[in-house]
Amino acid sequence: MFEIKDLSVSVGSKKIIKSIKLKIADGETHVIMGPNGAGKSTLAEALLGHPSLSVKGKLLLDGQDISKLATDERARKGLFLAFQHPEEIEGVTISSLMRKARSAEVGQDLDLMLKEHETLEKNSEKLGLGKDFVKRELNVGFSGGEKKRMEILQAITLKPKAIVLDEVDSGLDVDGLRLISEAIKKMKDGKRCFLIITHYPRILKHLKADYVHVMVDGAIVRTGGESLAHEIEKNGYSQFTKGKHA
DSSP states (O other): OEEEEEEEEEETTEEEEEEEEEEEOTTOEEEEEOOTTSSHHHHHHHHTTOTTOEEEEEEEETTEEOTTSOHHHHHHHTEEEEOSSOOOEEEEEHHHHHHHHHHHHHOOOHHHHHHHHHHHHHHHHHTTSOGGGGGSEETTTOOHHHHHHHHHHHHHHHOOSEEEEESTTTTOOHHHHHHHHHHHHHHOSSSOEEEEEESOGGGGGTSOOSEEEEEETTEEEEEEOHHHHHHHHHHOSGGGSSSOOO
16 A cells, blocks of 8 residues: 655755665554664655655555655645644644545535534544544644644544554553554554554554564664564664664
8 A cells, every 4th residue: 555665865965764665555554663863753754745855765655656746745645644743733723624624525515524523523532632622723732642642633534545653652641542542443444554653662562563663774674573572672772773784
């Protein structure tokens, strides 16, 4: 479903990402782990087409090359990014943002919009936010954990094909992590794929990963199963910072 082909990313003259190759099939969940400064968040931004980045390589979604598309066009094709640090947007309520985004896909059918608003409120409650949360301005005055849950609420509402989660587990308490994990599992219908970027393996106590990739210095240096995440938890990343790429 989603393929990254020889992706290299630079900021000015500095190369951050070095020829990454990754193929995520329908229904699969891949996890990228790595130390601070490995380039994980830069990779996430590059996938959605951040304008400050110089990018080489291709991105294929359902076999279509989306590498040259603008960020909004990539989103319309079904690519979604949950941000590591979600922005606060004053004057824009969550419900109006979601209504505008969904109406661009399904039209302005009033009955459908009312039904989707009710669903939005119910999903907000399931994420522990309460249905009145959708009336608030996007992320304004939210805690770190509330912002992360709001990113997941947007993913549930927009129904993307490929979902990139950049450190969605950071800043969450035990209950918040459980709620987000349950929501992600419900989205795993075999028709979409997930790329989860994280420092720590704790989210894997709630979610099953098909593959775990270790990123160091802008390159994937090792790929394995969930046991690789447990190895990292036990021994850290120092074992991967020396030696050859695998």
